[in-house]
Amino acid sequence: MSSSSSSSALKIGIVGFGTFGQFLAKTMIKQGHTLTATSRTDYSQHSLQPGIQFFRDVNEFLEADNDVILICTSIISLSGVLDSMPISSLKRSSTLFVDVLSVKEHPRELLLRKLPEESDILCTHPMFGPESGKNGWKDLTFMYDKVRIRDEVICSNFLNIFATEGCRMLQMTCEEHDKLAAKSQFITHTIGRTLAEMDAKFTPIDTKGFQTLVQLKDSTMRDSFDLYSGLFLHNRFARQ
Numbered sequence: 001m002s003s004s005s006s007s008s009a010l011k012i013g014i015v016g017f018g019t020f021g022q023f024l025a026k027t028m029i030k031q032g033h034t035l036t037a038t039s040r041t042d043y044s045q046h047s048l049q050p051g052i053q054f055f056r057d058v059n060e061f062l063e064a065d066n067d068v069i070l071i072c073t074s075i076i077s078l079s080g081v082l083d084s085m086p087i088s089s090l091k092r093s094s095t096l097f098v099d100v101l102s103v104k105e106h107p108r109e110l111l112l113r114k115l116p117e118e119s120d121i122l123c124t125h126p127m128f129g130p131e132s133g134k135n136g137w138k139d140l141t142f143m144y145d146k147v148r149i150r151d152e153v154i155c156s157n158f159l160n161i162f163a164t165e166g167c168r169m170l171q172m173t174c175e176e177h178d179k180l181a182a183k184s185q186f187i188t189h190t191i192g193r194t195l196a197e198m199d200a201k202f203t204p205i206d207t208k209g210f211q212t213l214v215q216l217k218d219s220t221m222r223d224s225f226d227l228y229s230g231l232f233l234h235n236r237f238a239r240q
Contacts, residue, residue, distance in 0.1 A: 008157045009033050013066035015081065017043045017054070020100070021072035023130040025052060027137070028161060036064045062089040067154050071099040071107070075230025078107055082114045093118040096154050100124055102185060102227065104174035106234035108147050121147040122155055123174050125181075126162070131222070138166030145174050182237035189228050192220025 010033045014021045017039040025035055029051040036053045037043065038061040044054040055061035062085065073081045078101065097119055099107040104123050111121045126133075127141040142162040149155045163169050195217035202214055232238050 008160065010067045010154065010157055011036070011065060012068045012070055012158075013037065013061060013064060014070045014072055015039070015061075015085070016071065016073035017041075018072065019130060021070075023133070024070070024072065024100070024126075027165060031161060031164065033161070036061060036066060058084070059086055059089045062086065063091050065091040066095060067092075068096045068098055068158055071097065071101075073101075074224070074226045075101050075103055075106065075234050076226055079110055082110060087114075087116060090116075090119075094120065094151060096120040096122060096149075096151065096158065098122045098124055098158060100126055102231060103181065103235045104143075104145065104177040105236070108145070108174045112147065120149050120151055120155065122149065122158065123147050125177060126167075131219070136165065137162065140167055141170055142167040143170045143172050143177055145172060145177070147174070178235045179237050181231070182235055182240070186231045186235060186238040188216070189220055189223070189231060192217050193228060196221050 009031075012028060012033050012035050014025060014035060014037040017025075017037040018041070021037065021039070022043075025037070028035060033051070035051055036055060038055045038058055042054075042056060044056070053064070055064070071078065071081070078099070093116055097111055097115055098121075099111065101107045102125060104125060108121070108123050111119075111123075115121065122144060124142065124144040126137075127143060128137065133140060142159075144159060146155065159169065191213075195213055200210075200214050200217050202211065206214075
């Protein structure tokens, strides 16, 4: 183990093992945590590295005795994913559920409504991804809200995954996050997609400002339209 002692090592189950789930998993494995994963797509070929066990069957995944279940689905699929999970199969009722969605009030409300009272809930938003975090997470912002935490040790050990990597740890309510995100992240994506609709491209007479706009368009279009839809549909401040 490189960054995590065995006493703080966690058993973490990832729901939604796409690009972002795999991105987070690499660092978690490096730190010595044990990972399981499940997803609509069969990623078993991606899970051959030591430390990850992939389950096609959600019941078996929930029975795997995870300390933490990390939800890495898209914003718009979260409700359906939670509905499809047989929560009664959970090995331990006090499991810590963590989401990493780019909106926060929406997952908080769903998790409070759909999970058993005994489950702990931590809403988070790593303000980085596979591109911005490819050379490490130092000084990148990790936002979190302790929505319902009884087991402070497991919660602290999970947050330490990001603190250990040098993230700027920012505790903030889900409501405050969504207010700020509507004025920053949502605006950024809206401008980027507008530029894509205009087919903005580099020209021989570009100003520095226009070059920045084209770069913004290119980075925005690497994200899915599902993400953009979720940022709009599930953030009441973005709709305003």
